[in-house]
Amino acid sequence: MRSAGWEEKLANAITAFTGSMRFVYLHLVIYGSWIISNLLPQIPHFDPSFVILAMVASVEAIFLSTFVLISQNRAMAATDKRDDLDLHVNLLAEQELTRLIAMVAAIAEKLEVHTGAEPEMDEIIKDVAPEVVLGEIEQQNRIE
Numbered sequence: 001m002r003s004a005g006w007e008e009k010l011a012n013a014i015t016a017f018t019g020s021m022r023f024v025y026l027h028l029v030i031y032g033s034w035i036i037s038n039l040l041p042q043i044p045h046f047d048p049s050f051v052i053l054a055m056v057a058s059v060e061a062i063f064l065s066t067f068v069l070i071s072q073n074r075a076m077a078a079t080d081k082r083d084d085l086d087l088h089v090n091l092l093a094e095q096e097l098t099r100l101i102a103m104v105a106a107i108a109e110k111l112e113v114h115t116g117a118e119p120e121m122d123e124i125i126k127d128v129a130p131e132v133v134l135g136e137i138e139q140q141n142r143i144e
Contacts, residue, residue, distance in 0.1 A: 008074070015071045018064055031057075089135075091130040101125050 004012065017023055034053055047053055084108045102125045108115060117124075 011067055011070045011074075014067050018067065087134075090132075091128070091133060094128050095130070096126055098127055 028032070031053070034047070037043050038047050039052065039055075101121075105121050105125060
C-alpha cells in the first residue's frame with residue numbers, strides 16, 4: 001500500500017479532530033462566547049444580528065462536509081480492495097475444495113466406499129471458472 005501524501009495526511013488529521021469531543025467543546029466555547037458577547041449589553045457588539053456567525057458556520061459546514069466525503073471515499077476504496085481480495089481468496093478456495101472433493105471421490109471409488117453422495121458428486125466436482133464468476137458479478141453490477 002502506498003504511503004499517504006501530505007493532502008491525505010492533512011485530511012486524516014482534520015477528520016480525526018472534527019470527529020472528536022474536543023472539537024465539540026471547542027465549538028461550544030467559541031460559538032458560546034460569540035453569542036454571549038453579542039448579547040451582553042456591557043460589551044460592544046461586533047455581530048448584533050449574528051449574520052457573521054451564520055456565515056462562518058456555513059463556510060465551516062461546507063469544509064467539514066468536504067472532509068467527511070473525502071474520508072468516506074477513502075474508506076470506500078479500502079473496502080473495495082478488501083472485497084476484491086476476499087472474492088479472489090474465496091474463488092481460489094472453491095477451486096481447491098473442488099479438487100479435494102474430486103480426489104476424495106476417486107479414493108472412495110477406488111476403495112469401493114459408498115457414501116450416499118454419489119448422485120450429487122457430478123454437480124459438486126464441477127470446476128468453477130473464476131473468470132466466469134467474475135464476469136457474472138460484473139454483469140450484475142452493470143445492471144444494478
